[in-house]
Amino acid sequence: MHGSAGRDGDHLRSVSSILRGATMTPHIAVLGAGISGLSIAYALEQAGMRVTLFEANARVGGPLRSSRIDGYLLEHGPHTLFQRTSALASLLTELGLDDAIVDARESASRRYVVRYGRPLALPQSPAAFLKSELLSTAAKLRLLAEPLIPAFDREGVDESLANFVERRLGQEVLDYLLDPFVGGTYAGDPRQMSARHTFGMLKELEDEAGSLVLGALKRKLRTPSSETPPAKRRLLSFTGGLQTLTDALAAKLHGELKLSATVTGLRRDESSWRVLYRRGKSTAGVSVDAIVSTLPSYALAELRFKGVTPPERELQRVTNITFAPCTLVATGFKREDVAHPLDGFGVLAPRAEEMHTLGTLFVSSMFPERAPRGRVNLTTFVGGARQPELALLDDDAVIDLVKFDLNRILGLRAEPEFVHVSRWERAIPQFEVGHQLMLDAYASLEEAMPGVFFAGNTRDTVALPALLNARHDHAARVTDFLQLATSPASS
Numbered sequence: 001m002h003g004s005a006g007r008d009g010d011h012l013r014s015v016s017s018i019l020r021g022a023t024m025t026p027h028i029a030v031l032g033a034g035i036s037g038l039s040i041a042y043a044l045e046q047a048g049m050r051v052t053l054f055e056a057n058a059r060v061g062g063p064l065r066s067s068r069i070d071g072y073l074l075e076h077g078p079h080t081l082f083q084r085t086s087a088l089a090s091l092l093t094e095l096g097l098d099d100a101i102v103d104a105r106e107s108a109s110r111r112y113v114v115r116y117g118r119p120l121a122l123p124q125s126p127a128a129f130l131k132s133e134l135l136s137t138a139a140k141l142r143l144l145a146e147p148l149i150p151a152f153d154r155e156g157v158d159e160s161l162a163n164f165v166e167r168r169l170g171q172e173v174l175d176y177l178l179d180p181f182v183g184g185t186y187a188g189d190p191r192q193m194s195a196r197h198t199f200g201m202l203k204e205l206e207d208e209a210g211s212l213v214l215g216a217l218k219r220k221l222r223t224p225s226s227e228t229p230p231a232k233r234r235l236l237s238f239t240g241g242l243q244t245l246t247d248a249l250a251a252k253l254h255g256e257l258k259l260s261a262t263v264t265g266l267r268r269d270e271s272s273w274r275v276l277y278r279r280g281k282s283t284a285g286v287s288v289d290a291i292v293s294t295l296p297s298y299a300l301a302e303l304r305f306k307g308v309t310p311p312e313r314e315l316q317r318v319t320n321i322t323f324a325p326c327t328l329v330a331t332g333f334k335r336e337d338v339a340h341p342l343d344g345f346g347v348l349a350p351r352a353e354e355m356h357t358l359g360t361l362f363v364s365s366m367f368p369e370r371a372p373r374g375r376v377n378l379t380t381f382v383g384g385a386r387q388p389e390l391a392l393l394d395d396d397a398v399i400d401l402v403k404f405d406l407n408r409i410l411g412l413r414a415e416p417e418f419v420h421v422s423r424w425e426r427a428i429p430q431f432e433v434g435h436q437l438m439l440d441a442y443a444s445l446e447e448a449m450p451g452v453f454f455a456g457n458t459r460d461t462v463a464l465p466a467l468l469n470a471r472h473d474h475a476a477r478v479t480d481f482l483q484l485a486t487s488p489a490s491s
């Protein structure tokens with residue numbers, strides 16, 4: 001990625017020994033202390049650099065926020081971390097988190113999707129698939145025809161995810177599998193999203209073999225790559241919730257963490273950068289050798305640039321990346337007041353079912369100790385790119401919509417005992433058709449401002465494991481820049 005793909009901790013450790021030999025320790029500013037900023041700061045420090053981290057909020061972690069209220073453990077943002085690689089497993093060990101990990105219960109592999117107004121379990125075996133009512137017989141036959149569907153041959157055209165899935169797998173797969181999945185994970189609308197930039201692996205299968213099925217078979221027959229050693233696949237959280245992860249990263253940092261410090265501008269000085277920031281009523285600046293910004297793209301529109309003029313069109317492109325709003329409503333019920341067995345991860349609501357919610361997680365079924373004894377803890381997502389206006393309704397209205405939908409699909413016998421609303425007006429960036437232009441714009445901004453690097457979920461990806469993994473690449477880009485800046489050839 002970003003011209004330094006696949007570089008890992010070993011590369012950084014060897015660079016770190018070079019930097020330690022240099023007379024001055026390079027000083028790097030990291031803007032934003034969400035999971036991206038924290039993990040990049042951690043990687044930079046491991047490579048021997050001094051880091052100052054700037055965060056506008058009074059706390060670190062961005063949407064990773066967990067709190068216990070009235071005996072319910074609430075996640076205000078993400079609920080789970082999906083560990084698929086040994087690199088992530090090693091990071092959690094390094095952070096001393098092994099004893100804090102809680103695995104999702106086995107039953108969490110069961111997921112429901114609403115069809116005909118009721119939750120139907122997603123089939124988990126070929127036999128269950130054949131019996132399932134989730135897709136009609138015609139849709140199942142259409143799936144079998146996938147290898148016969150010609151590949152999209154318009155090179156360079158960025159196809160929407162909806163078009164891609166409808167074309168290869170049929171309308172019902174789009175309506176009852178992809179649409180609810182994308183609504184539940186990206187708060188996204190597949191009609192707007194870029195297939196290449198969100199489900200790139202599927203696009204690659206089509207590019208390689210002309211078919212998803214044939215492409216997957218071909219890959220299976222190939223010898224496994226040694227680049228990403230597999231780990232036990234785990235869907236996990238921590239006893240204190242996901243915030244434990246960002247708290248642990250913050251605790252590992254040695255540099256200065258400036259909280260409640262809103263970055264207001266970047267100034268290019270002769271051979272360094274100055275980060276200008278506001279804290280309460282006072283303003284100040286810190287001079288650094290390089291900057292890694294993990295600020296949400298819209299925050300860049302508020303920055304003043306001095307001594308450098310970033311290309312206007314590219315800056316505008318980046319700052320215009322769409323964000324979907326999302327409101328999370330946590331509800332607590334007595335177990336006997338919800339008719340559904342809640343035996344799974346949760347239930348997703350396809351657009352075609354015309355509901356007011358995107359989906360509901362069965363939080364207390366997934367992880368232990370998320371609700372008081374005899375109670376259940378549910379979290380319902382409202383809004384997203386599908387129905388942004390609903391996320392912006394006031395608390396009473398949004399709670400009413402949630403209760404209406406929960407009653408319809410899970411069967412409520414009483415009012416919730418506990419309700420909590422968490423709002424994210426700009427929850428998740430949408431990688432829409434044409435997203436490559438945004439990535440190119442980021443690259444142009446970096447070219448125009450040598451020593452300033454962009455990272456974070458508007459540039460990299462939305463998923464937590466991938467954001468954590470990206471720390472190596474960003475730290476390597478900084479070390480490459482510093483080596484170039486200090487090499488004799490550059491003077």
Ligand SMILES: Cc1cc2nc3c(=O)[nH]c(=O)nc-3n(C[C@H](O)[C@H](O)[C@H](O)COP(=O)(O)OP(=O)(O)OC[C@H]3O[C@@H](n4cnc5c(N)ncnc54)[C@H](O)[C@@H]3O)c2cc1C
Nearest residue numbers: 032034035036056062077078262263299456457462463464
């Ligand atoms: C409701 C919700 C549910 C999600 N669920 C999942 C999930 O289950 N699994 C998953 O993998 N991902 C999930 N995600 C996505 C994931 O949480 C995000 O992609 C990730 O946390 C983004 O991290 P980041 O560090 O890139 O950005 P952020 O966390 O947004 O960090 C950017 C930081 O910059 C700070 N900032 C902004 N402006 C300034 C300024 N001017 N000066 C200084 N600081 C500033 C912000 O306060 C923020 O802390 C979810 C997201 C949301 C909102």
